[in-house]
C-alpha cells in the first residue's frame with residue numbers, strides 16, 4: 001500500500017475508502033498524523049495532504065469519496081458526484097461553496113488558494129481533480145487559457161478563420177475560371193463547402209478584391 005516516492009510528492013496508492021477513513025480517524029476520532037502514517041503505511045506529509053489543510057475533515061472525506069485516484073494516478077480523476085452545467089463540481093459546507101478541483105489543489109499543497117487566484121486545468125476537463133493537471137494561476141492566465149481554447153474550437157469549425165489571404169485569393173481565382181467546384185476547394189483547403197460558397201458570394205472576405 002505504501003509507495004516509496006522519493007520525490008516526496010503525494011502517494012496515490014490508497015483507495016478512496018482508505019482516504020475517507022483516514023479523514024474520519026483524523027478529524028472525528030482524533031487520531032494524530034504519526035499514528036495514521038504508521039497505520040496506513042504512508043508518510044506523515046501524505047496524511048496531511050489527505051486529511052486537508054484547514055481541518056475541514058468533512059470536505060476532505062467527501063472529496064476522496066468522489067474521486068478515484070488509484071485506478072490511473074496520471075490520468076484525469078473525474079469527479080464522481082454531481083457537476084454544474086459547466087462541468088464543475090460544487091462542494092458545499094456550512095454555507096460556503098467551492099469547486100472540487102479547487103479543493104484538490106488545496107489538499108495537494110496543504111495551503112489555501114490565495115485570494116483572487118484561479119485553478120486552471122491543463123487537461124481542459126472541468127470535473128478532473130488530479131493535481132498533476134491543475135495549476136494555480138491569475139485571472140490573466142485564465143483568460144489566456146480560455147482564449148486559446150476558443151481559438152482552437154473556432155479554427156476547427158470555421159473555414160475563413162483558418163484561411164490566409166493568399167489562399168482566399170487562390171480560391172477566388174479558381175472559382176472564377178471554374179477549375180474546381182466549391183466542394184473540391186473545400187477539401188483542398190480543409191474547410192467546408194459552405195465556407196467556400198460564402199467567400200465566392202462575398203459574404204466573407206468581402207475586402208479581398210475579386211479577380
Ligand SMILES: [Zn+2]
Nearest residue numbers: 076123128133
Ligand atoms: Zn485531468
